[in-house]
Amino acid sequence: MAIRYPNGKTYIHSDKVPPKKQLNKQLTSFSKRGMSLEDDINASNQYYLVKGKAVIHKKPTPIQIVKVDYPKRSAAVIKEAYFRQASTTDYNGVYEGYYLDFEAKETKNKLSFPLKNFHDHQIVHMQQCIEQQAICFVIMRFTTSERLFLLEAVHLIEYWNNQQQDGRKSIQLKELEKSGYEMYYELSPRIPYLKVVDQLIAKLEHVDTLAIE
Numbered sequence: 001m002a003i004r005y006p007n008g009k010t011y012i013h014s015d016k017v018p019p020k021k022q023l024n025k026q027l028t029s030f031s032k033r034g035m036s037l038e039d040d041i042n043a044s045n046q047y048y049l050v051k052g053k054a055v056i057h058k059k060p061t062p063i064q065i066v067k068v069d070y071p072k073r074s075a076a077v078i079k080e081a082y083f084r085q086a087s088t089t090d091y092n093g094v095y096e097g098y099y100l101d102f103e104a105k106e107t108k109n110k111l112s113f114p115l116k117n118f119h120d121h122q123i124v125h126m127q128q129c130i131e132q133q134a135i136c137f138v139i140m141r142f143t144t145s146e147r148l149f150l151l152e153a154v155h156l157i158e159y160w161n162n163q164q165q166d167g168r169k170s171i172q173l174k175e176l177e178k179s180g181y182e183m184y185y186e187l188s189p190r191i192p193y194l195k196v197v198d199q200l201i202a203k204l205e206h207v208d209t210l211a212i213e
Helices: 019-031 037-050 120-131 153-164 173-179 194-212
Strands: 055-058 063-072 075-083 091-095 098-107 112-114 135-142 147-152 170-172 181-183
Touching: 037 055, 037 091, 037 098, 037 135, 098 112, 098 120, 098 194, 112 173, 120 135, 120 153, 135 153, 135 194, 147 153, 147 173, 170 173, 181 194
Parallel strands: 098 135
Antiparallel strands: 055 091, 063 075, 091 098, 112 170, 135 147, 147 181
């Protein structure tokens, strides 16, 4: 039976390229159309919220406005402002009864992720969240290759502490491939990071079960 497109052309199936690879290529191509990592995560969070799966939002940045111009009565333009205090991490929320707290970073580097992208106060905040049994992590993107990783905060803190003792100033891609979780773009949600969070929750519950036994 011939299958035709709406324009009348015949659909020709090719066995040379598996459908899954075609879809992945399309998703990767789509992901490069001006979408920042923040945009992708915000879209994913909105999807999770609408579907009733999780309530996760980007934290507002505390800013003190100093000077405002009013070129029009209906519009105001901020001319001068400053941060009231150092921000912590980018996102937090609740999923399956667990508190999530995470940062999102991206780099143009191809083979390593610079630790200078993070700050002392963020590392301290992550450590404090971990001590309160939160699920804490960072989503990292290599913009050139469009590769995505979720790295647990405990590993990030280890890398951070090592650099303070004359260790490497970056996380090598090959190390991320071992200690992190690689993620792949989907249509809905854009970045399905809760799939990895499910694995982290399962690991936590397994540890709790062993502790009870």
